[in-house]
Amino acid sequence: MSRHRASRYCGPAPPLSALPKPEDVVRSTIGQVLHEGCGRVIKLVELAGGQKVVVKYGVEVYKGEGEVMRLLRRQTNIPIPEVYHIVAYNDGVFLYLEYIPGENLADVLLRLKAHDPRRHALCAKLVPILDELHSMVAPPGTPIGNYASFPEWSHTRLNALTLVPPRTLPPFSALTTSLDLINWIKSEFLARPNGTDSSWACCIEPGLDVNATVVLSHGDLHPWNVLVRDGEIVALLDWERAGWYPLWVDADVCAGNHMSMKDKKLKRVSLDLGGSVLGWPKMGEGHFRWVHVLRKFAQ
Known part of the structure; x- marks a missing residue:
């Protein structure tokens, strides 16, 4: 049975058009780097309306991570950030995730x-x-x-x-x-x-x-x-x-x-x-x- 839950801290999911494009995310002037290493970068990005999203990207990021998170949000009550979007770009993947303080x-x-x-x-x-x-x-x-x-x-x-x-x-x-x-x-x-x-x-x-x-x-x-x-x-x-x-x-x-x-x-x-x-x-x-x-x- 589906148990899909709305975002708990950030309100409704932002429209895809509001999310920054991968080429913009990789610019050093965009967002705050929370972690970097092992082929992965995690950034906290603030959208135009003030809502924050986490973007995890790199050559060692795979769409399977986003897919298993979506599965668990649909079928369980395990607390997991919502996956807003999954994008393949160049040699890596970009996961756009709910920011949970x-x-x-x-x-x-x-x-x-x-x-x-x-x-x-x-x-x-x-x-x-x-x-x-x-x-x-x-x-x-x-x-x-x-x-x-x-x-x-x-x-x-x-x-x-x-x-x-x-x-x-x-x-x-x-x-x-x-x-x-x-x-x-x-x-x-x-x-x-x-x-x-x-x-x-x-x-x-x-x-x-x-x-x-x-x-x-x-x-x-x-x-x-x-x-x-x-x-x-x-x-x-x-x-x-x-x-x-x-x-x-x-x-x-x-x-x-x-x-x-x-x-x-x-x-x-x-x-x-x-x-x-x-x-x-x-x-x-x-x-x-x-x-x-x-x-x-x-x-």
Whole structure:
């Protein structure tokens, strides 16, 4: 059932004629740069009538990100910016998005003391959001990988799995179950100079569920992609790695990011999210050790 929602903060969507053209957006005098790097630029642009829009563009921006956001706004209550327009221009894509005021969850948590109960309470509000996201089960035969990806976009195909830089990608339709994906990861692991059957069996295989359901996943879950305002989660951002993955991907990839952090304060913030939402303490860090080991061997 469609649950399309109007923009919550900016009123009605602006007419397409009011949006700046891509060639105007790239001009340095247009808009405020919020982020730039890795083939992406995010700008905050004010339209003639005063309404603000976010434009995300670059050679590493893909229309699939806008399409999955539109799907989720139609079929769920997950807080996501409205996608006003998707434009292909030169070698990249321009996403024109609703501007939602707020600050990222990491900054909010860093201001609170370590044992402030509000830390857990705020992170726990993500639980029903992720439950709803993961309730979207892939139709049988759906290839695992980025949403709305295509075979020629092989470098974005398994974008959420930054665990193993692939030497070879399997045929596009070959990975449709958790077992398929795990067998491919194993083949990649064993192809590495230090990858052995014994290290796979003791350090990696125990953390992987071959029977996990393939669901719609965010693919890059961390506190910097969660937008907060007045003590509420108002948006989940950055869906470029979203796609169909086994149920464990969001938790395990997030855990891998956490274990690779060096800054103690940032690590504490990451643990807040993992403890409140993903159940890390209950499972124990050993459950997620495979992510760290796999990344180390892939270097």
